[in-house]
Amino acid sequence: MQRKSNRIGPVILAVLMVITFWVLLRDMPLARLQSVLWQLRPGWLVGGLGLMLLMLCFEASCTRQILPCLGHRTSLLRCLSYSFAGFYFSAITPSATGGQPAQIYCMARDGVSAAHGTLNMLLLAMCYQVTLLLFGALAAVLFPWLLVEMGSGMMLLLFYGILVNVALTVGMLCLMFLPNAARRICSGVLSLLVKLRLVRDRAGAETQLERQMEEYRRGADCLRRNPTLPVRLLGCTVLQLAALFSVPFMVYRAFGLSGHGVLELLGAQALLTLAVGSLPLPGAVGASEGGFLQAFRLFFGAGLVTPAVLVARGISFYSFMVLSGVISLAVHLYVRKSRGTGHVSPLPRPARETAA
Secondary structure, X not given: OHHHHHHHHHHHHHHHHHHHHHHHXXXXXXXXXXXXXXXXXHHHHHHHXXXXXXXXXXXXXXXXXXXXXXXXXXXXXXXXXXXXXXXXXXXXXXXXXXXXXXXXXXXXXXXXXXXHHHHHHHHHHXXXXXXXXXXXXXXXXXXXXXXXXXXXXXXXXXXXXXXXXXXXXHHHHHHHHOHHHHHHHHHHHHHHHHHOOOOOOHHHHHHHHHXXXXXXXXXXXXXHHOOOHHHXXXXXXXXXXXXXXXXXXXXXXXXXXXXXOHXXXXXXXXXXXXXXXXXXXXXXXXXXXXXXXXXXXXXXXXXXHHHHHHHHHHHHHHHHHHHHHHHHHHHHHHHHHHHHHOOOOOOOOOOOHHHO
């Protein structure tokens, strides 16, 4: 089923890209678009690409801090390869469902057990959800006029995104630190799903649920043994999302525009990501572009907002999707070849596999 999903994801992504670019460019002559793009300041564009690389480096830094707590010594470059794989497979699968399994696979290839790889991704996801909500809340408080500019349609998506992210965050924290209450709630939900015949194999579902709850318990134990780890992870995640959300400002300056500060555009991007990030679309393609047109029209104006969304998404998504795919393939081939000749050794396993 997972392989079938991975095959369908790129097809859906390609269809969405064709539709999105057709909608964006149908009212803009190519000569006009080319004229606008030729006036861009390349230094700011390079800066935007640098921010994207920095974003992945901060995520890799989080992994590099987690794995030693589980008994695995690793390098930042190796962790960066995991982040590139995660970015690529998140981009081509609906709701970014392929990113975490891909990173777990890459870590397992390097000798990190699936349990520890899953725990690493759990901690990263929790920090991401908390930080995204924090950025969204600060943007709404500091720049409430951004909510007005987004319009009613985007406000509905924002409300949906907030509900999903709050539910995920509360659920993860509950599973980690209130396991008994979480078990009762999950059991009740499972009973309801069985009655509605949405779940037919109750025993199998309960086994899977217990296995997942065990991972969350291990996550809580890891945090208790390393009390400074959550602070360090949240700090890196704040820097990670700040780099990602600052890309529109680099595009804004590349167009030679001024008058709005980096925090305003960062806040607009945070709200946009919160609104569309939970939609079941590969890379949120279509929704991100449409939301950008609405949320950033005030900054770029009606005449430049379409070229701006092409450049901004080109930097923050399309270019790094291609780059991540190429790097992930190159690393995979290199590791397979090196393992065949015995030149690359896996990461050392912890002395006690139950350390997590």
